[in-house]
Amino acid sequence: MGQGIIPFLQIILDFGCGAGYYTIPLAKIVGDNGKVYALDKDGNSLGELKSKAKEEKVKNIEIIKTSGELKIPFEDNSIDVVLLYDVIHSYYFSDDERKKVVDEVKRVLKTKGMLSLYPKHMNLEEIKCEIEKEGxxxxxxxxxxxxxxxSLTSGYILNFRRR
Ligand SMILES: C[S@@+](CC[C@H](N)C(=O)[O-])C[C@H]1O[C@@H](n2cnc3c(N)ncnc32)[C@H](O)[C@@H]1O
Structure with missing residues (x-):
């Protein structure tokens, strides 16, 4: 994660944040210079995240509980970095739904904003092409x-920029 996703950070959206395994380290990295929005449809995971954030005294996380809708509740061009970590695979999204999520990520990201993807359970080349087609x-x-x-595992991270 330390390999260059946030040089001078501002606003991050962790879409499908789960219990916040990435949200909390990110919030610590950005510190007072930024904010992490932690969005998920699973209230239990968000509850876990909330407890951990409190325990670790991390204050720059805002939790957003959704009903799983694909529309991201942010203005156009308002986010610097969006994380999609282990989330847009077929366990949760059909091909059309995944395309809609990526379109939404593009809409909310600022120009040159970053989409950081952990494409677990996905074919690396296929998802790369799919996302590049979306701009x-x-x-x-x-x-x-x-x-x-x-636990620890290993895998590829793909960092994209919005055109
Ligand atoms: C495998 S977990 C990954 C969690 C976290 N990103 C991580 O890597 O530890 C996938 C998460 O995506 C969330 N999710 C799936 N579809 C979603 C949707 N349509 N809207 C919001 N969250 C969603 C699930 O509730 C789950 O918490």
């Missing part, structure tokens, strides 16, 4: 250590 370009791809629930 992004791949800026960086790297293999790294990642969090999966409470």
């Amino acid at each position: 992004f370009y791949l800026e960086k791809r790297f293999f790294t250590t990642l969090l999966h629930y409470y």
Whole structure:
């Protein structure tokens, strides 16, 4: 995660944040200079995130509980970085729904804003092409250590920029 997703950070959206395995470290990294919106449809996971944030005294996280709607509740061009980590695969989204989510990410991101993707359960080349077709370009791809629930795993991260 340290490999260059946030040089001077402002506003981040962790879409499908779950219990916040990435939300909390991100919020600590951005500190007073930023804010992390943690969006999920699962109230239990968000409750877990809320408790952890309180325990760790992290104050710059705002939790957004949705009903799973694909429209992202933000204005156009308002977000610097969107995380889609282990979320837009077929377990949760059909092909059409995934396209809609990526369109929405594009809408809410500022120009040159970053979409950081952990494409777990997805074919790397296929998802890269799909996202590039929606108006992004791949800026960086790297293999790294990642969090999966409470254990460590490894995988690719793809960082795209909005055109
Ligand atoms: C496998 S978990 C990944 C959680 C977290 N991003 C991580 O990597 O630890 C996928 C999360 O996406 C959420 N999710 C799936 N579809 C969603 C939707 N339409 N709107 C909001 N959250 C969604 C699920 O509730 C779940 O918490």
